[in-house]
Every structure is written in structure tokens, then in C-alpha cells.
Amino acid sequence: MTTILLTGFEPFENEPINPSWEAVRRLDGLKLSSAYIVTRQLPCVFGAALVALDHALAAYQPALVIGVGQAGGRADLSIERVAINVNDARIADNNGQQPIDTPVVPGGPAAYFSTLPIKAMAHALRTSGIPASISQTAGTFVCNHVFYGLMHRLAGTNVRAGFIHIPYLPEQAARHPGQPSLALDTVVAGLELALRTAIATGKDLRETGGQLN
Amino acid sequence: MTTILLTGFEPFENEPINPSWEAVRRLDGLKLSSAYIVTRQLPCVFGAALVALDHALAAYQPALVIGVGQAGGRADLSIERVAINVNDARIADNNGQQPIDTPVVPGGPAAYFSTLPIKAMAHALRTSGIPASISQTAGTFVCNHVFYGLMHRLAGTNVRAGFIHIPYLPEQAARHPGQPSLALDTVVAGLELALRTAIATGKDLRETGGQLN
Amino acid sequence: MTTILLTGFEPFENEPINPSWEAVRRLDGLKLSSAYIVTRQLPCVFGAALVALDHALAAYQPALVIGVGQAGGRADLSIERVAINVNDARIADNNGQQPIDTPVVPGGPAAYFSTLPIKAMAHALRTSGIPASISQTAGTFVCNHVFYGLMHRLAGTNVRAGFIHIPYLPEQAARHPGQPSLALDTVVAGLELALRTAIATGKDLRETGGQLN
Amino acid sequence: MTTILLTGFEPFENEPINPSWEAVRRLDGLKLSSAYIVTRQLPCVFGAALVALDHALAAYQPALVIGVGQAGGRADLSIERVAINVNDARIADNNGQQPIDTPVVPGGPAAYFSTLPIKAMAHALRTSGIPASISQTAGTFVCNHVFYGLMHRLAGTNVRAGFIHIPYLPEQAARHPGQPSLALDTVVAGLELALRTAIATGKDLRETGGQLN
Numbered sequence: 067m068t069t070i071l072l073t074g075f076e077p078f079e080n081e082p083i084n085p086s087w088e089a090v091r092r093l094d095g096l097k098l099s100s101a102y103i104v105t106r107q108l109p110c111v112f113g114a115a116l117v118a119l120d121h122a123l124a125a126y127q128p129a130l131v132i133g134v135g136q137a138g139g140r141a142d143l144s145i146e147r148v149a150i151n152v153n154d155a156r157i158a159d160n161n162g163q164q165p166i167d168t169p170v171v172p173g174g175p176a177a178y179f180s181t182l183p184i185k186a187m188a189h190a191l192r193t194s195g196i197p198a199s200i201s202q203t204a205g206t207f208v209c210n211h212v213f214y215g216l217m218h219r220l221a222g223t224n225v226r227a228g229f230i231h232i233p234y235l236p237e238q239a240a241r242h243p244g245q246p247s248l249a250l251d252t253v254v255a256g257l258e259l260a261l262r263t264a265i266a267t268g269k270d271l272r273e274t275g276g277q278l279n
Numbered sequence: 280m281t282t283i284l285l286t287g288f289e290p291f292e293n294e295p296i297n298p299s300w301e302a303v304r305r306l307d308g309l310k311l312s313s314a315y316i317v318t319r320q321l322p323c324v325f326g327a328a329l330v331a332l333d334h335a336l337a338a339y340q341p342a343l344v345i346g347v348g349q350a351g352g353r354a355d356l357s358i359e360r361v362a363i364n365v366n367d368a369r370i371a372d373n374n375g376q377q378p379i380d381t382p383v384v385p386g387g388p389a390a391y392f393s394t395l396p397i398k399a400m401a402h403a404l405r406t407s408g409i410p411a412s413i414s415q416t417a418g419t420f421v422c423n424h425v426f427y428g429l430m431h432r433l434a435g436t437n438v439r440a441g442f443i444h445i446p447y448l449p450e451q452a453a454r455h456p457g458q459p460s461l462a463l464d465t466v467v468a469g470l471e472l473a474l475r476t477a478i479a480t481g482k483d484l485r486e487t488g489g490q491l492n
Numbered sequence: 493m494t495t496i497l498l499t500g501f502e503p504f505e506n507e508p509i510n511p512s513w514e515a516v517r518r519l520d521g522l523k524l525s526s527a528y529i530v531t532r533q534l535p536c537v538f539g540a541a542l543v544a545l546d547h548a549l550a551a552y553q554p555a556l557v558i559g560v561g562q563a564g565g566r567a568d569l570s571i572e573r574v575a576i577n578v579n580d581a582r583i584a585d586n587n588g589q590q591p592i593d594t595p596v597v598p599g600g601p602a603a604y605f606s607t608l609p610i611k612a613m614a615h616a617l618r619t620s621g622i623p624a625s626i627s628q629t630a631g632t633f634v635c636n637h638v639f640y641g642l643m644h645r646l647a648g649t650n651v652r653a654g655f656i657h658i659p660y661l662p663e664q665a666a667r668h669p670g671q672p673s674l675a676l677d678t679v680v681a682g683l684e685l686a687l688r689t690a691i692a693t694g695k696d697l698r699e700t701g702g703q704l705n
Numbered sequence: 706m707t708t709i710l711l712t713g714f715e716p717f718e719n720e721p722i723n724p725s726w727e728a729v730r731r732l733d734g735l736k737l738s739s740a741y742i743v744t745r746q747l748p749c750v751f752g753a754a755l756v757a758l759d760h761a762l763a764a765y766q767p768a769l770v771i772g773v774g775q776a777g778g779r780a781d782l783s784i785e786r787v788a789i790n791v792n793d794a795r796i797a798d799n800n801g802q803q804p805i806d807t808p809v810v811p812g813g814p815a816a817y818f819s820t821l822p823i824k825a826m827a828h829a830l831r832t833s834g835i836p837a838s839i840s841q842t843a844g845t846f847v848c849n850h851v852f853y854g855l856m857h858r859l860a861g862t863n864v865r866a867g868f869i870h871i872p873y874l875p876e877q878a879a880r881h882p883g884q885p886s887l888a889l890d891t892v893v894a895g896l897e898l899a900l901r902t903a904i905a906t907g908k909d910l911r912e913t914g915g916q917l918n
Contacts, residue, residue: 136918138918156916164913175816176787197452202789205841206915236465239355240409240410249449251462274794278795279783279848360578363574365574367702368700369700379699380696389605390601413580489631489632490631491564492570618879618880622875623884625883662834665781666830667831672780672886675887
């Protein structure tokens with residue numbers, strides 16, 4: 067039995083909940099073929115989020131890790147392609163820190179690509195009627211920070227890992243006029259299908275997920 | 280026992296379904312205090328849609344009517360404020376017609392305002408966690424055509440009526456990258472709450488739902 | 493020699509300038525075939541804007557009137573199709589007033605259509621390389637207030653009139669990240685061409701400018 | 706006298722012109738303090754664009770290089786932060802190639818950061834009234850391909866380099882309803898100011914240019 071680690075975040079930016087944690091916790095304990103899902107909530111704090119991640123990695127020794135985060139303004143499950151080695155915070159984190167143009171890991175490489183079959187995952191979701199796309203940027207806030215830190219820790223191992231951004235829940239969008247949302251059930255179903263696809267897929271699908279600019 | 284008429288549309292523009300009909304049919308037969316919901320699917324065809332509406336109005340003699348239509352690209356339940364007396368079709372309707380700058384009703388007034396308590400309805404939805412807003416335009420396609428035709432037929436009566444635009448369903452958005460969506464359950468709950476609010480509200484709420492431009 | 497009246501607005505919502513007045517004043521005194529352009533700045537104040545408009549109409553007895561207003565967030569010259577009889581202010585005007593769901597003209601019709609050849613104007617602009625489109629709503633703030641008030645005053649006369657919304661200038665967009673803009677020269681050229689087209693066009697072009705929703 | 710190399714692209718995706726080349730060629734031969742601007746048009750072709758870039762680098766031995774490219778849909782001068790080692794073409798390039806998930810440089814690092822003072826440049830532009838922002842992704846088409854290839858060639862040298870995406874010109878936006886644009890004069894002034902700022906700035910400004918997601 068192998069272990070899959072899913073992380074979500076605590077709420078930030080005045081939100082009472084964070085849909086990433088609401089979705090991830092619903093998958094806690096689920097068995098997918100020969101794997102078992104464990105979950106961990108991370109603080110929305112530069113540095114402390116990676117400490118919490120380290121504890122989870124040490125405790126669970128997962129074979130697969132997916133970080134999940136809230137992306138207010140996006141309309142679908144955005145499967146991230148790349149994490150970059152920079153913190154540039156437009157707002158303060160939950161501990162009042164607002165780093166600008168600092169590295170996530172001093173001396174680390176400029177970026178890491180997701181080691182998940184991102185095209186197969188996006189394809190499987192869309193085929194099942196769940197809005198999904200490839201994203202070329204995870205931003206420069208705590209989500210990218212965790213995504214980069216995760217990939218750095220796992221570099222050189224055969225543990226596969228990546229990151230998925232999810233929209234607001236409808237009850238959040240009700241307070242942000244005009245912003246898109248997805249129902250929690252849809253997100254949970256999407257994350258489960260993404261995991262199943264990641265487990266089942268060796269070589270990724272060859273299907274465009276690019277952007278002109 | 281009074282009757283509430285809800286209309287939805289058949290699919291158009293290459294969609295296999297129309298979320299307005301999928302939502303409306305789920306409310307068929309529901310009792311709300313002393314009222315009873317009846318539903319009717321309208322063709323997405325200029326002229327024929329109003330013929331079908333006339334049959335439904337004659338058959339049911341409703342005390343309240345809400346037309347519902349698909350608004351691909353919108354993120355919430357858009358409660359329409361005003362219907363205008365113009366048909367201007369960017370694409371052909373389901374019968375191949377593409378009227379440009381013709382009146383819905385020759386000689387009719389330029390516009391009709393919804394006679395529903397639109398602010399109270401939007402407020403009730405948002406308070407219940409369902410994304411909703413006031414919209415200042417229902418477009419110039421078959422939805423506005425039906426909305427205008429509906430208000431023209433009911434002008435001078437005490438039958439209250441209006442129109443609500445709804446987003447794509449997630450399975451539609453999965454084929455339209457980046458487009459927002461709402462789950463069918465959310466839309467159905469929103470329409471029911473909108474109806475209950477319309478029934479319960481006499482004088483509308485005084486709360487801004489305006490736009491600068 | 494006939495007279496054409498162009499109106500622009502004073503700045504509002506913390507802007508140091510209003511591009512509508514910056515553009516309009518540049519056209520003051522211009523002769524277009526047998527017509528002569530006069531201009532007037534209107535206050536961004538419900539009520540007072542229409543008093544100023546009345547003075548200008550009385551003073552100039554124009555044969556053609558176009559109101560111009562700033563539409564932050566829009567990307568092109570938006571030629572408005574319809575003015576509606578409602579004030580619904582999302583923010584306070586320059587006099588601290590914030591009317592909600594009051595009529596522009598008590599007892600007036602629900603709406604007036606522009607009496608300009610809006611399709612021919614949009615077509616001429618685009619053909620000349622100036623971004624332009626038909627807009628189905630002028631909002632519910634002071635721009636729509638002036639547009640409606642203007643059409644009401646001219647109803648039954650043969651004076652043609654309408655309204656055009658314009659984007660931010662680049663220097664405004666520089667303070668509103670991600671917002672579109674047009675250069676003042678482009679807007680001025682566009683307004684002049686729109687006027688020339690309005691003068692030269694009797695029956696409007698038959699070309700779609702509609703929206704699905 | 707040092708040399709500054711500016712590159713633009715030939716037109717692609719059915720456009721008759723490419724604003725990047727139209728702007729860049731206007732700056733050809735300009736002297737900025739002790740530097741001299743040379744320009745080169747690159748083909749919108751994977752591989753061939755880098756061959757042309759190599760020729761220009763060899764011919765001019767520039768001390769500073771900025772690639773410029775068209776970004777239809779963006780509203781400002783987008784100063785790119787990072788180039789990633791992937792080609793993923795949503796459409797075919799001008800030679801009919803459509804690579805999917807291939808590296809720009811096999812075995813190259815995952816990404817390179819711009820070595821320009823991107824925050825100081827964006828700040829200078831906005832302060833001068835020219836819309837500008839930091840962008841976290843240059844896409845995965847030929848622009849990113851050139852940006853990555855450029856940074857790879859210059860890695861380990863003291864030649865500074867980066868990439869700037871620019872919007873459509875107004876005449877292009879006139880054919881793409883709703884798309885933002887900037888006038889050629891504004892773009893040319895912005896590029897010149899960006900260059901002057903890059904030359905004058907050693908350590909970059911500490912100002913947020915980040916995104917939450």
C-alpha cells in the first residue's frame with residue numbers, strides 16, 4: 067500500500083474558508099487501487115507552509131503528492147505546469163510577511179516542472195465534464211512557494227508531484243460579484259479523477275495545453 | 280392555488296443541452312406556499328418562441344412568470360432588469376433566421392422593466408451563498424425577444440414577470456476553456472429561492488445593483 | 493450652417509481628468525461640411541448634468557447631439573444603442589448623491605433608442621482601424637442619465653442624438669493595472685469620424701451588432 | 706559605444722502586421738547615452754527564430770538585449786519575469802510546426818529569469834503614464850521560445866536580457882471586438898523608456914509585481 071499526500075491551505079485574504087482544504091479533507095482516507103490518501107492543511111504563511119510540508123513528507127513518505135490551492139478569479143481546475151523560485155507577495159500572508167523578489171530556496175534552480183502527467187489529467191477531467199486546463203503560472207504567492215518547495219524536496223527521487231489551483235466555491239463568489247466558481251462536489255470529483263489519472267498514467271498524453279502569450 | 284410559469288429554452292449554438300431547460304424542468308410541479316410551478320420549453324427561434332409562450336400563458340393563466348435562458352460567459356444568476364424592443368442576432372437561430380435591428384413588437388414601446396423585485400431576489404440569493412447579480416442587458420437574441428414579448432403581453436395586467444440568465448453547466452464549460460459555470464443543483468436552488476422571494480416580496484429592496492457603464 | 497453639440501463630463505471617481513471632456517474639447521469649433529461643432533462640459537451630478545444640458549440645447553439649438561462619457565474597463569468606442577429610465581448609482585456622484593432605482597424622468601417611457609446610425613458609425617470606425625462596437629447598455633449612472641434625458645428632451649423633434657462611451661486614456665490605465673485604454677488622438681479621430689458618418693448617413697447600415705446575452 | 710539589440714517578430718496568426726516589429730524598427734539607430742540600438746526581425750518559427758537570433762548576437766555583440774513580441778489580449782506592456790524550457794504550440798507557427806511539450810534546449814534548465822531590472826522598468830513606465838506590468842508567464846509559443854533561447858545563450862555572460870510583450874495595435878483590435886490595444890507611439894515611447902531605465906538601473910527596485918495565482 068502506497069501513500070498519496072494531498073495538501074490544502076488554511077483561509078487567507080479575509081475568506082472564512084479555503085476551498086482547497088474543504089475539498090482535500092473530503093478525500094482523506096480514500097483508497098485508490100493500491101494507494102491510500104492522506105491529507106494535511108498548510109498555513110498560508112511563507113516558510114511555515116514548507117515546515118508543515120516537511121513534517122507531512124517525513125511522516126507519510128508518500129509516493130505521490132499534489133498541492134491544492136485557491137485561485138480566486140479562475141474558472142476551472144488549473145493543473146500547474148511549472149513552479150518558479152521566487153516569492154513576490156501582492157498582499158501580506160497570514161503572518162504579516164510580504165516578501166518581494168526573494169527566492170523560495172536560495173541557490174535553487176529557477177524552476178521545476180510538475181512531474182505529473184498534466185495533459186492526461188486535464189484531458190480526463192474535461193472528458194468527464196469537469197472544467198480543467200493547463201496553467202503556465204502558479205503565481206508568486208504561497209501556492210507557488212509550496213509548489214516550488216515541494217518539487218525541490220522531491221528532486222532526484224521518484225516521487226511524483228504537482229499542484230492544482232481551484233476556483234472559489236459558489237458561496238465565496240456570492241461575495242465577489244462576477245467571479246467564477248465551482249461546486250465543492252465538482253472539485254472533489256475532479257481531484258479524485260486527477261489522482262486516479264496520475265496513478266494510471268506513465269507517459270503523458272501529447273495534447274496541446276499551451277498559450278500564445 | 281395560483282400558477283407560476285417557468286420557461287426554459289431548447290439547446291442552441293451546437294450545445295447538446297440548454298441549462299435553462301435542465302434547471303426549469305427540475306422545478307416542474309413544485310408547490311411554493313399557495314402557488315404551483317408549471318414549466319414549458321421554448322424553441323430557440325424568433326417568433327416561434329413567442330407563439331409557444333402564448334400557448335403556455337393561455338393554458339396556465341399564471342400569476343407569475345419567469346423566463347430562464349443560457350448566458351454562456353456569465354458567472355452567476357443574472358436577474359435581468361430590462362427588455363428592449365429589438366432583435367439583432369449575432370448568429371442564426373435554430374430555424375436559420377438572423378434578424379438585424381427589427382422590433383420584437385412593431386410599434387411597441389422601446390423597453391419594459393422587469394416587474395419582479397429584482398434587488399430582493401439578488402440579495403436573497405447572495406445571502407444564501409448563490410452567486411447572483413442584476414444585469415442591465417438581456418442581449419438582443421432570442422432571450423431578450425422572449426423577455427420583451429412576455430412583458431408586452433402582460434403589460435397592464437397584474438401578472439408579474441421577468442427573466443433570469445444562467446451560466447453554462449460545468450460539463451459545457453469543460454468544452455469552453457476558461458468559461459465560468461454553475462452546477463445544476465446550484466441553479467435549481469437559486470431559481471427556487473428567486474421564486475420564493477418574488478412571491479414573498481411586495482415592495483422591492485433599496486440596494487444598488489447598478490453599473491457605471 | 494447647422495450646429496452639432498458634443499458633451500463631455502468632468503472627472504469623477506478620483507480621476508484627475510475625464511477623457512470624454514479631453515476628447516470633446518479638441519473638436520470644439522471644427523467644421524464638418526455644413527455643420528459646426530460646439531462643446532459643453534457637464535457635471536458628473538444627477539440632475540445638474542441635465543440642467544447644464546438644457547442650457548446648452550437652448551443656447552445652441554443643435555441639429556445633432558452626441559454625449560460622450562468615460563467607461564473605465566471598456567476597450568473601444570462603444571456606441572450606445574439604448575438609454576433606460578433608471579438611476580441606480582453604484583458610487584456617489586460628484587455631489588454626494590447616490591440614487592437607487594429612481595426614474596430619470598418620472599412618468600417617462602422605459603427607454604429611448606439612439607437616433608444615430610449606430611451600425612454605420614461602428615462600421616466606419618472599424619474600417620478605419622479604430623476599435624468600436626455597439627453597446628446594449630450605457631449603465632445606470634450619470635452617463636445613462638444624460639443619455640436618457642437628452643433623448644427625452646429631443647423626442648418628437650428631428651434632432652438626432654446618441655451617446656458614445658470611451659475607454660480610459662493610457663495615463664489612467666497606468667494607474668489601473670490590466671485595464672484597457674485608447675490614446676486621445678485615436679478617440680478624437682474616432683469621434684470626428686463618427687460625426688461625419690452620422691451626418692452623411694440617412695438609413696442605417698444592416699449589419700449585426702447584437703449580443704447573445 | 707555599446708550596442709543594444711531589440712528584436713521583433715514577423716506577423717503570425719493571420720495578422721497583416723506584427724506590432725512588435727513595427728515598434729522595434731522605429732527605434733533602430735537611436736542613441737541612448739553611450740549605447741546604440743540595432744534591431745532584427747525574427748521569423749515566427751520555432752528553431753529558425755533562434756538561428757536568426759544567433760546571427761544577430763554574433764553580428765552585433767550587444768551589451769543588452771530585449772525581445773519584443775505581440776500578446777493579443779493583453780492591455781499593457783508586459784515585462785516578462787521568466788522563460789521556461791518548453792514549447793507547447795496552441796497553433797502552428799509560420800512554418801507549419803506545432804511542437805507539443807518539447808524542450809527549447811534539450812537538457813537546459815527548467816527556466817531562466819530575466820536579468821533586466823523589471824520592477825524599475827514597470828515603475829518608470831507607469832509613472833510616465835504608460836500602462837505596464839510584470840508578467841509571470843511569456844506563454845509557450847515562439848515568444849517564450851526566443852526568450853528562453855536568448856537567456857540560455859547569454860547565461861554566464863554579463864550581457865543583460867529580457868522580453869516584453871505588447872498589445873495589439875488599435876487597427877488590429879478593430880478586427881478583434883473587445884480586445885485591448887495600445888497606440889504605436891505609446892509602445893515606442895514605452896520601449897525607449899524601458900531601455901533607458903534598464904541602462905540606468907543597477908540594483909532593481911523593491912516593489913511588488915506579483916500575483917496571488
